[in-house]
Amino acid sequence: MFVLERFGIFFSNLAAMVFDPVGLLLLFGSVFLGILFGAMPGLTATLGVALLTTLTYGMRAETAMIALLGIYVGGVYGGSYSAILINIPGTAAAAATSLDGYPLACKGEGGRALGLTTTASAIGTFVGMLFVVSISPLISRIALQFTSFEFFLLAFFGIIISGTLTSPDLVYKGWIAGLLGLFLAIVGRDGLQFYPRFTFGMPQLEGGLEVVPVLIGAFGIPQIIGVLKDRFAPAEAKRFQRILPEFGTIVRRLPTILRSALIGVGIGAVPGIGEDIAGWVSYGAAKNASKHPESFGTGDEEGVIASETANNACIGGAMIPLLNLGIPGSPPAAMLLGALMLHGVNPGPMLRFDHPNFILQITAILLLASFAMWILGMLLAKQVVKVLRIPPPLFMPIIAVLCVIGSYALGFKIFNLYLMIPVGIIAYFLTEMGYPIAPLVIGVILGPMADQNLRRALMVSQGSFMPVFTRPVALILFLVIVLTIVSQFPVYRRALAALKRLLLRNR
Amino acid sequence: MKRIAMLVVLVALLSVSLVFASGEREYPSRDITNVLVWSAGGGTDTANRIVMAEMAKTLGVNINVVNVTGGVGGSVGMLEAYNRPHDGYTIAGLSESIVTAGVQGGWDKRVDVWDYYIIGGSPLVLSVPANSPHRSIEDLVAAAKSRPGQLRASASAAGSIHHLNLLAFEKGTGTSLNYIPYDGSAPAQNAAITGEVEMVITSIAEQAQLIRAGQLRPLGVLVPQAFTLGNQTIPSAFDSVPGLTAHLPIEQAIGFAMARGVPEAQRSKIREAFHAAMQTEPVKNFGRDNFYVLSGASGDEAAAIFDALESNFAWTLWELGAARVDPQTLGIPRP
Numbered sequence: 001m002f003v004l005e006r007f008g009i010f011f012s013n014l015a016a017m018v019f020d021p022v023g024l025l026l027l028f029g030s031v032f033l034g035i036l037f038g039a040m041p042g043l044t045a046t047l048g049v050a051l052l053t054t055l056t057y058g059m060r061a062e063t064a065m066i067a068l069l070g071i072y073v074g075g076v077y078g079g080s081y082s083a084i085l086i087n088i089p090g091t092a093a094a095a096a097t098s099l100d101g102y103p104l105a106c107k108g109e110g111g112r113a114l115g116l117t118t119t120a121s122a123i124g125t126f127v128g129m130l131f132v133v134s135i136s137p138l139i140s141r142i143a144l145q146f147t148s149f150e151f152f153l154l155a156f157f158g159i160i161i162s163g164t165l166t167s168p169d170l171v172y173k174g175w176i177a178g179l180l181g182l183f184l185a186i187v188g189r190d191g192l193q194f195y196p197r198f199t200f201g202m203p204q205l206e207g208g209l210e211v212v213p214v215l216i217g218a219f220g221i222p223q224i225i226g227v228l229k230d231r232f233a234p235a236e237a238k239r240f241q242r243i244l245p246e247f248g249t250i251v252r253r254l255p256t257i258l259r260s261a262l263i264g265v266g267i268g269a270v271p272g273i274g275e276d277i278a279g280w281v282s283y284g285a286a287k288n289a290s291k292h293p294e295s296f297g298t299g300d301e302e303g304v305i306a307s308e309t310a311n312n313a314c315i316g317g318a319m320i321p322l323l324n325l326g327i328p329g330s331p332p333a334a335m336l337l338g339a340l341m342l343h344g345v346n347p348g349p350m351l352r353f354d355h356p357n358f359i360l361q362i363t364a365i366l367l368l369a370s371f372a373m374w375i376l377g378m379l380l381a382k383q384v385v386k387v388l389r390i391p392p393p394l395f396m397p398i399i400a401v402l403c404v405i406g407s408y409a410l411g412f413k414i415f416n417l418y419l420m421i422p423v424g425i426i427a428y429f430l431t432e433m434g435y436p437i438a439p440l441v442i443g444v445i446l447g448p449m450a451d452q453n454l455r456r457a458l459m460v461s462q463g464s465f466m467p468v469f470t471r472p473v474a475l476i477l478f479l480v481i482v483l484t485i486v487s488q489f490p491v492y493r494r495a496l497a498a499l500k501r502l503l504l505r506n507r
Numbered sequence: 508m509k510r511i512a513m514l515v516v517l518v519a520l521l522s523v524s525l526v527f528a529s530g531e532r533e534y535p536s537r538d539i540t541n542v543l544v545w546s547a548g549g550g551t552d553t554a555n556r557i558v559m560a561e562m563a564k565t566l567g568v569n570i571n572v573v574n575v576t577g578g579v580g581g582s583v584g585m586l587e588a589y590n591r592p593h594d595g596y597t598i599a600g601l602s603e604s605i606v607t608a609g610v611q612g613g614w615d616k617r618v619d620v621w622d623y624y625i626i627g628g629s630p631l632v633l634s635v636p637a638n639s640p641h642r643s644i645e646d647l648v649a650a651a652k653s654r655p656g657q658l659r660a661s662a663s664a665a666g667s668i669h670h671l672n673l674l675a676f677e678k679g680t681g682t683s684l685n686y687i688p689y690d691g692s693a694p695a696q697n698a699a700i701t702g703e704v705e706m707v708i709t710s711i712a713e714q715a716q717l718i719r720a721g722q723l724r725p726l727g728v729l730v731p732q733a734f735t736l737g738n739q740t741i742p743s744a745f746d747s748v749p750g751l752t753a754h755l756p757i758e759q760a761i762g763f764a765m766a767r768g769v770p771e772a773q774r775s776k777i778r779e780a781f782h783a784a785m786q787t788e789p790v791k792n793f794g795r796d797n798f799y800v801l802s803g804a805s806g807d808e809a810a811a812i813f814d815a816l817e818s819n820f821a822w823t824l825w826e827l828g829a830a831r832v833d834p835q836t837l838g839i840p841r842p
Contacts, residue, residue: 193827194665462657
C-alpha cells in the first residue's frame with residue numbers, strides 16, 4: 001500500500017514536469033551538455049556537475065536538480081562515444097566499455113554498438129530510479145555496514161578485477177599494471193599524516209598525481225603513437241547503419257541488462273565508489289556468466305551492454321545514500337550534495353520530514369532524464385559515427401590537441417602536461433609488451449581509497465587484521481578476492497576438475 | 508589650427524576635472540567585488556552571498572561574488588584579492604581556515620594585513636553513537652581515562668578545526684584518545700554511526716540531521732553557551748569539565764575581510780553596512796536555518812579572534828609535521 005501511494009505521488013510529479021516546457025527544454029539542454037562533457041576526453045561528469053552548479057544559483061531547487069541530474073546522466077553515458085569510436089574512454093566510467101566497443105567499431109558495427117549502449121544506459125538509469133522509489137531505506141541500511149576495512153577490500157577488489165579482465169594473455173600482467181597504478185597513487189603527501197612520499201621535494205607532486213592527465217595520457221597517447229607508426233586499425237563506418245537496436249536483441253540480452261543494473265545500483269549505493277567500478281564488476285560478471293567467455297574483448301555486444309547498463313544504474317544507486325543519509329555515493333553525487341545545500345535542501349535522514357516529496361521529484365527527474373538521453377542518443381549517434389569517415393592522419397592530430405587541452409584545462413596547470421606525456425609514453429611501451437592499461441588507471445583512481453582506508457582501519461583496530469575475518473561483509477569481500485586470484489592458477493582448475501570427478505564417481 | 512589646439516586643451520581639462528569630481532564622489536560609486544576563496548555552494552559562500560545581498564541594499568551598489576579557489580588555505584583567492592588596488596572596491600570572502608595559508612607556503616605575510624568582519628559559524632559539538640553506553644561528558648572522560656590512547660575519536664582531516672578542538676579537548680580533560688582522521692565531516696560522522704569510532708567532533712550544522720533523527724547523541728557543545736536544537740538543549744561541555752576553558756573555544760569564523768591599506772573612511776562605511784545587514788531578517792533566518800551562531804564582530808575584536816586562530820593553527824600544524832614553513836619565520840607567536 002505504501003509503495004502504491006509513493007508511485008501515485010511519483011506519477012503526479014512526473015506529469016507536472018512533462019507539461020512544463022521550460023523544464024523540458026532545460027532537461028534536454030543539460031543532458032546534451034552532459035553527453036558532450038562525457039564524450040570529450042578530460043571533461044568528466046563530475047566536472048560538468050561542478051561547473052553547472054555555479055549557474056544554477058538563481059533557480060529553484062527542483063529546477064536546479066533537473067539541470068544537474070540531466071548533466072550527470074548525460075555525462076556518464078557520453079563517455080561511451082569516445083570509448084567505442086576511438087578507444088579513448090571519455091570518462092573512467094566508460095573504460096570497460098572500450099574493451100568490446102572498440103573492436104565492434106573496427107568490425108564496422110560502431111553504430112550498432114552505440115545504439116545498444118544508448119538503450120542499455122537508458123534501461124540502467126530506469127532500473128536505478130525504480131530502486132530509489134521503492135527500497136531506498138533498506139539499501140542505505142546495508143550501505144552502513146561498510147567501515148574502513150570494507151572500503152579497502154572493495155577498492156582492492158576493483159583493481160584486481162580490472163586486472164583479471166583486461167589481460168590479453170597472462171593475467172599477471174593485468175595485476176602488475178594494477179599495482180603500478182596503485183604505486184602512482186601513493187605519490188604525494190599522504191592523506192592521514194601528511195608525510196610526503198616520492199615527491200623528491202617538488203611542490204607540484206605534493207598534492208599527488210591528478211587522475212585526468214593520467215587517464216588521458218595512458219589511453220590517448222598510445223593511440224596517437226599507434227597512428228604515427230601507421231599501423232592503426234581505423235574503425236570503419238559502414239554505409240547503411242541501423243542505430244536503433246532490434247527489439248529481439250534487447251529481449252535476448254534482458255538477463256544481462258537486469259544483472260548489470262542490479263550490480264550498478266548496489267555499487268552506487270556504497271558510499272565513495274561509483275560508476276567506474278560498477279562498469280568493471282558488471283563486465284566481469286557478464287564474462288563469468290557467459291557461455292562463450294572467450295569472445296569477450298573481441299567485440300561482444302554483451303560486454304558493451306554490461307558495462308554501460310551498470311554505470312548508468314549507478315546514478316540511481318548513488319542517489320540512495322545521498323538522499324537518505326546525506327552521504328554521496330559517487331564523486332559527481334558529492335558535487336550534487338554541495339548544490340543541494342546551496343538551495344537550502346539538506347539531504348539526510350530528516351529529508352523525508354523536511355521535504356517529503358523531494359525524493360520522488362528526484363526520481364521523476366531521473367526517469368525523464370533517461371528518456372531524454374535515449375532520444376538524444378538515437379539522434380546523435382548517427383551523426384557521431386560520421387567522425388570515423390575522417391581519415392586518421394587528419395583525425396588523430398585533433399584528438400592529440402584535445403588530449404593536451406583536456407589535461408591542461410583541469411586547474412590550468414602546465415605540470416599536468418609534464419605528467420601526461422611521460423605517463424603516455426610509458427603506457428605505450430606497456431601496451432606494446434601486452435600489459436593492459438585500464439588496471440593502471442583504475443589503480444590511480446582507487447589507490448588513495450585503498451591506501452587511506454587500510455591505514456585508517458589499522459589505526460582503528462590498533463594494528464590487527466582480525467576484523468577482516470570477524471566482520472561479515474569484510475569476510476565475503478576477502479573470500480571473493482582470494483577466489484578471483486586463485487581461480488586464475490592452473491592448479492585451481494585442475495583441483496576443481498579432480499573434485500568434480502571424485503564427486504561423480506561417488507555418485 | 509589654434510582653435511583645434513584650444514579645443515583639445517579644453518576637452519583635456521574638462522575630462523581631468525571630471526575625473527577629480529568623480530573621485531570626490533561619495534564611496535561607493537561603483538560595484539564592489541567579493542573575491543571568495545572557497546568554492547561555490549560551501550558554507551562560506553552561502554553566508555557571504557546572503558550578507559552581501561543585504562549590504563548592497565545599504566550601500567546602494569551591487570556586490571558581485573566571484574569564487575577564486577585553489578592553492579593552500581585559500582591562498583590563490585587571497586592573493587588575487589590583496590593584489591587588487593586598496594580602494595575599497597575589493598572584499599575577500601573567507602573563513603578561519605585561511606590562517607593556515609602562511610605555514611603551508613601559500614602566503615608570505617601574517618594574516619593581520621586584513622581587517623575582518625565575522626558573520627559567525629556553527630558551534631562544534633561532541634557526539635557519540637545512539638547505542639553508546641556514554642550518556643554524558645563525564646561518562647566519556649571516565650571511559651577515556653580507563654583505557655588511555657584507545658577510545659576511538661573521529662574528526663575531519665588532521666589540522667582541521669575539528670581536529671584542533673579534539674586536541675584541546677584532550678588537553679583540557681587530561682585524556683589521550685585514539686584519533687582517527689577522515690577526509691571530511693560526513694565520513695567522520697558516518698564512522699560514528701557505523702560504530703567504527705566511539706565519538707565524533709564536527710559542527711552542529713553538519714550533525715543536525717543525524718541528531719534530530721536520533722542516530723547520534725550529542726553530549727556537549729564546545730562553546731560556553733548551551734545550544735537549542737529543535738526541542739532538545741545540548742549543554743556546554745564547559746559546565747561538566749571546567750578545565751576546558753583554558754584551551755577552548757576554537758570557533759569557526761566565517762566572514763569577509765578588507766585589506767588594512769584601504770582608507771579608514773571607506774572601511775567604516777563597510778562596517779556600518781555590515782552591522783546593519785547582520786540585523787536583517789534574511790540573515791537572521793539564514794543563521795537559524797543553518798544552525799549558526801551569528802557573531803557580527805569587526806575591528807579589534809575580530810582581529811584578536813583571527814590572531815588567536817592563526818597562532819593556534821600554525822603551531823599545531825607545525826607540530827604535526829604538516830606545515831612547510833616554520834611559523835617562527837613568519838613571526839607568528841606561540842599560542
